[in-house]
Amino acid sequence: MHLHASPDQIDAIAEGDPDEPVVMLNLLKYREVAESGHGVDGMSGEAAYREYGRRFAELHPRFGGEPIWMGRAGNIAIGPDDEDWDIAILVRYPTRSQFVAMFRDPDYHAIAPIRAAALADSRIIETTQLLPKT
Known part of the structure; x- marks a missing residue:
């Protein structure tokens, strides 16, 4: 079960070009019922997400x-x-540094437990564009 990024994972992402746009591939598996104690008690995992x-x-x-x-x-x-x-979701961040800053921000840390309560498992995979933009 993978629900939280480690500091080492975020540090590895931060090593890339800070001004490069990134698209994060999110793979999500919902819990049947969200984990209790995070303000989404009794909701389905999907509703909590x-x-x-x-x-x-x-x-x-x-x-x-x-x-x-x-x-x-x-x-x-x-x-x-x-x-x-x-569910699979592609989420675009204008710069890699904005994605990294988000994971280090206390406001994001305040909502991250809701994400974890909603999900049984997940992946977030950094991607950068190789093909020319059309």
Whole structure:
């Protein structure tokens, strides 16, 4: 179960070009019922994640974090058969430094427990553009 970034993971991301835009691939598996004690008691994992998303949107002016694509995750064509994701989201940050700053910000730390309460497992994978923009 992977719900929190480690300081070493954020430090590794911070080593890249601070001004480069990044798109973070989020793979999410909801809990049936959100973990208690984080203000989303009794909600489904999906509903609790929507609450996290609402609060995350309030941070958008400072950090970017604009969802550019979201969809239901389907069958795995290549990869472990035991991974099962509900949702995939691509979130664009104008700069890598804004993403890193978000993970180090106390306002983000205040809402991160809601994300963890909502999810059974997750991945956030940094991506940078290789193909020319059209």
